[in-house]
Amino acid sequence: MKDLKSKIEQYRKEFEEAVSEVRDSAALQKLRNLYLSRKKGYVAGLMDQLKTLPNEAKRDAGQLINTFKDHIQAELQKLQDTFQKQKKYVKAVDLTLPGTKCYWGAPHPLRVFQEKMEDIFLRMGFSIEDGPEIETDYYNFEALNFPPHHPARDDWDTLYINDDLLLRTHTSPVQIRVMEKKKPPIRIIIPGKVFRKETPDPTHAPMFFQMEGLVVDLGITFADLKGTLDFFLKAMFHNKIKIRFRPSFFPFTEPSAEVDISCTVCNGKKDDCRVCGGTGWVEILGAGMVDPQVLKNVNIDPEKYSGFAFGMGIDRTAMFEYQIPDMRLFYENDLRFIREFSRK
Amino acid sequence: MKISVNWLKNYIELDLSTSELIDSMESIGLMVESWEEKDDDLIVDLETYANRPDTLGHLGIARELSVKLDLPLKEQSWPISEIGIETSDLIDIHISDENLCPRYTGIIVKDIQIGPSPDWLRRRIKAIGLNPINNVVDVSNYVLFSTAQPIHTFDLAKLEGGEIIVREAFKGERLISLEGNDISLTPEMLVIADKKKPVALAGIIGGEETAVSDSTTDIFIESACFDPVSIRKTAKKIGVQTDASYRFERGADISFLPQAAMMTASLLAQFGGKTTKSLVDVFPNPKNEKSVVLRHHRIKELLGLDIEEEFITRTIAMLGFSIDQQQQKIWQIKVPSFRIDIEREADIIEEIARFYGYDKIPLTLPPLKELEPGMDQERVRINELRQMMLHSGYDEVVNFSFNDPAKEMVLKSGKVPIPIRNPISTVTSLLRTTLIGGLLENVAWNINRGADRVHIFEVGKTYFSQGDNTHEEQTLAFVTTGFVGFEHWQKKRKKADFFHLKGTCEALMSQLGYESFSFKTKEVGFFEEEQALLLHLKGEKVGCLGMIKREILDAYSIKRTVWAAELNLSNLFQKQHQTFHFSPIGRFPSVSRDVSFIVDQDVRYQDIKQTVEKLSIPFLESFYLQDRFMGSPVPKGKVSLSFRFIFRHPGKTLLAEEADSYQTQIINALKTGFHFLLREEE
Known part of the structure; x- marks a missing residue:
């Protein structure tokens, strides 16, 4: 017992000396091993010695060893804390180095723009519909009040598969398909791919995207059409744009209108504005009240129900919004162009 | 269509500034495409509408403006000097089919002096961008662009037999047109003929032989109308559009024909001509208004x-x-x-x-009486899928739906492409049967412009025919080549490989709730041998992925290796997906066991995975391949695989012995199934 006591005293002395000389973590670890290593440390040795003592002495001796062990642990911890504190100041990293960048894919601008348009109409309670891209002459033309061989078809230059099948020239055939299936109230938009026999140039492409809208119900008026498009266009572009409705002609609407918005590029102040040509207006939409013949074609009574329809080019409108000068950029898929829209 | 404002003033008293006039026109739908001030005149170019042939002349525009501006239309009078001969004494008119020619009027002007038009007329003709020719031609144009009624003039002396017959052409007949083209006529074409031969293609273009020339003295004036569909078909067939055919296709004013004829006669009378008495008017079946x-x-x-x-x-x-x-x-x-x-x-x-x-008209909103889901499931899922692709670092592209037959041959999608009858070019003459062709075009385009990475996807339709039917399938495809992610000082940049692509496929399938998918090795048209997988779900093929064949890449001039995947979304979305359920998180600690095996190199991971899954070990929460290693110290032809198995009991802490027994079960199954050797047994 006495032996043990003096041994502890000796260790303690040695420890105090050793601790005062520790300057770094490695030395600290060495010291820790010397005293606390589970198999060969001094404390372990003391514990072995404890086992040889008579039982009545074990309790006091054990207490002595534990106190000693606690003391060592506390001292070592203190030292370690000091080192850690110092470390922060000594080994600071250059925090101005660039962070790890996450590579997110960029959505195609036409999709971005289409979704933006869809969102506004979804908020107004519209549903999204679509239909086949290979259409019959009936749905693409006849049901929409284009008689066979009518010159009105010239404005819709068509790519044909055969005498009856064609690539839809507008999303309007989906109006017919939906009205055949569903009775009013109908409140839909139809975004989709359409085709024309056009050679690509800065403002034309043989394939592009359109969005059509259709509302049919009891008591739908031209004023409702104006209100709906007014809300949409202001949400889409700017609350302060001016909107102009002027008479036009489409076989499937009567009365028909074309809708212009004030040029947001020059605000009507530049005579040679590339976007509005100095007129101050940019044509955005075609619209009108659903022609009574179109309603009859789908067995909806035009005396009871009325409706409005509108359509716009997604490409053209996106070109206006983002000031993209050439429509072909959308279909070249140059990633430098697409990647610009990673923030959209 | 060009409109001269001075010309309009013949019909209406206009006193507006340019901008007031344009605003007035546009407010009633007469869209001004452009305008220019020229020779004390204002020329506006108006958009035309297919349903408004009445506005294809100055009179029609004046009529519109008169309503808008509340101004009266000026009366016009067309004095003539008659001679004592009846028109019908000099010419007989026959119409063979009144549906094709509902009305035909004509009058004759004799003793006319052909020569240049007076200044006022030349000015009018020039104002709308035409060249003055001679007084007769200029007068016909003047009448057409005034009233929208096309007029044709014949040299009376050259009409044989004193007869005009409006009939369909006979087989084999020909006509040399005013422009000198030799037109081969077919029986459905409507012609104006004299006793012997066709002298004009009705409503489209006159013949050279009977045209008015410098030596002409007597003129027969035709003011008629024809069936719009017949005119349109013939004009399309011979590939000609004239100012006359453009108007007849849209419809003529059947009541106005005599006035147009008289107006022409009156103007020609100014050049010394004299008009026959009472014009001929063949109008078999007048209709009520x-x-x-x-x-x-x-x-x-x-x-x-x-x-x-x-x-x-x-x-x-x-x-x-x-x-x-x-x-x-x-x-x-x-x-x-x-x-x-x-x-x-x-x-x-x-x-x-x-x-x-x-x-x-005020602004109101249509009342909302019924609410609908907004979009169908397919659209919802496509939107989700696009977001997943973007998050996986793929950029989105949109390609034309066309394909080049030469490329289609190389791609060999295995589907029958749909040809377009009147394509804009050969390279766009088919509808695409796969999205991969377009994506490869994009890869080539971007590599040529210095891209060191191309990871792109497209969602869109592919098209094919089967028997007499055409089909459209919603499709997703993506390709990957080059570096992954950005360059960064902390880590080395990885390059895309097959597993980069496959990882995206796996992530998509599980995110979409199709956990039970599997892959099968099979040769696929697009891909190199042994470098392709089919993606299966519930026993059906829903997609494929692999390394694009060298010969295909060569066709697109791509030198790099490209991996691609294509998924048939129409098929995929028909499959029931697992709906999401919340499962409670484990409250008791898990026990994990790492096991390394040495196994023959050709043992497939998917088989190992299925063997373990088949054991249905109750508390095996998950397991995965941690490491795969070949080469020393692993013997040749063998591979070392290290798996981690994680066990967890929902209701208690698993004992080490329990985990041990599951581990043994797994090891035994793999040993018997694949001759696995534990690393430590080696």
């Missing part, structure tokens, strides 16, 4: 705005419509023959709205 009923309440119902009765009555009258009867806010309206577009009440309401002003 169209009658349309307009109800006042329908205006409010369609426009959402009350318009005063007085405005309606006045507008109708100014448009040249006559009111037959008016009682209790109902108008019975007779429509003049020049307005072929007006047939129904809605058409009249448009006229009222147009002149009242679209800008005066």
Whole structure:
């Protein structure tokens, strides 16, 4: 017992000396091993010695060893804390180095723009519909009040598969398909791919995207059409744009209108504005009240129900919004162009 | 169509500034595409509408403006000097089919001096961008661009037999046109013929032989109308569009024919000619004027705005419509023959709205009475899928739906492509059967422009035919080549490989709720041998992925290796996906066991995975391949695989012995199934 006591005293002395000389973590670890290593440390040795003592002495001796062990642990911890504190100041990293960048894919601008348009109409309670891209002459033309061989078809230059099948020239055939299936109230938009026999140039492409809208119900008026498009266009572009409705002609609407918005590029102040040509207006939409013949074609009574329809080019409108000068950029898929829209 | 404002002043007293005039025109739908001031005149180029042939002349435009500006139309008179001969004494008119030619009028001007037109006429002709030719041609053009009624003039002396026959061509007949083209006529083409031969293609173009020349003295003036469909078909067939055919295709004013003939005769009389008495007028079946009923309440119902009765009555009258009867806010309206577009009440309401002003219609919103889901499941899923692709670092592209037959041959999608009958070019003459072709074009384009990475995807339709039917399939495809992610100082940049692509496939499938997918090795048209997998779900193929064949890459001039995947979304979305359920998180600690095996190199991971799954070990929460290693110290032809198995019991802490026994079960199964050797047994 006495032996043990003096041994502890000796260790303690040695420890105090050793601790005062520790300057770094490695030395600290060495010291820790010397005293606390589970198999060969001094404390372990003391514990072995404890086992040889008579039982009545074990309790006091054990207490002595534990106190000693606690003391060592506390001292070592203190030292370690000091080192850690110092470390922060000594080994600071250059925090101005660039962070790890996450590579997110960029959505195609036409999709971005289409979704933006869809969102506004979804908020107004519209549903999204679509239909086949290979259409019959009936749905693409006849049901929409284009008689066979009518010159009105010239404005819709068509790519044909055969005498009856064609690539839809507008999303309007989906109006017919939906009205055949569903009775009013109908409140839909139809975004989709359409085709024309056009050679690509800065403002034309043989394939592009359109969005059509259709509302049919009891008591739908031209004023409702104006209100709906007014809300949409202001949400889409700017609350302060001016909107102009002027008479036009489409076989499937009567009365028909074309809708212009004030040029947001020059605000009507530049005579040679590339976007509005100095007129101050940019044509955005075609619209009108659903022609009574179109309603009859789908067995909806035009005396009871009325409706409005509108359509716009997604490409053209996106070109206006983002000031993209050439429509072909959308279909070249140059990633430098697409990647610009990673923030959209 | 070019309109001269000075010319308009023949019909209407205009005193407006340029911008006032343009605003007035546009407010009623006469869209000004451009305008220019020239020779003290203002020339505006107007957009035309297929349903408004009456506005294809200055008179029609003046009529529109007169209503808008509330100004009267000036009366025109066309004096003539007659001789004592009846027109019918000199010429006989026969119409073979009154459906194809409902009315034909004609008159003769004799003793005319062919020569240059007077200044006023030359000015008019030049103003609308045409070249003056001689007094006769200029007069016909003047009448056409004044009244929209096409006029044709023949040299009377060259019409054989004193006869005009409007008939369909006989097989084998030919006509040399005014422009010198030799046209081979077919029986459905309507011609004007004399006793012996066709002298004009009715309503489209005249013949050279009977054309007015410097030596002409007597002229037969034709003012007729023809079936629009017949004119359009013939004009399309011979590939000609003239100012006349453009108007006849849209419809002529059948009542106006005699006036147009008289106007022409009167103008020609100014050049010394004398007109035969009473024009010939063959009009087998005159029709009554169209009658349309307009109800006042329908205006409010369609426009959402009350318009005063007085405005309606006045507008109708100014448009040249006559009111037959008016009682209790109902108008019975007779429509003049020049307005072929007006047939129904809605058409009249448009006229009222147009002149009242679209800008005066208020803004309201259609009441929402029913709510619908907004979009169908397919659209929802496509949107989700696009977001997943973007998050996986793929950029989105949109390609044309066309393909080049040469490329289609190389791609060998295994589907029958649909040809376009009238494509814009050969390289766009098919509809694409796969999205991969377009994506490879994009890869080539971007590599050529210095891209060191191309990871792109497209969602869109592919098309194919099967028997007589055409099909459209919603498809997703993506390709990957080059570096992954950005360059960064902390880590080395990885390059895309097969597993980069496959990882995206796996992530998509599990995110979409199709956990039970599997891959099968199989040769696929697009891909190199042994470098392709089919993606299967519930026993059906839903996609494929692999390394694009060298010969395909060569066709697109791509030198790099490209991996691609294509998924048939139409098929995929038909499969029931697992709906999401919340499962409680484990409250007790898990026990994990790492096991390394040495196994033959050709043992497939998917088989190992299925063997373990088949054991249905109750508390095996998950397991995965941690490491795969070949080469020393692993013997040749073998591979070392290290798995981690994680066990967890939902209701208690698993004992080490329990985990041990599951581990043994797994090891035994793999040993018997694949001759696995534990690393430590080696």
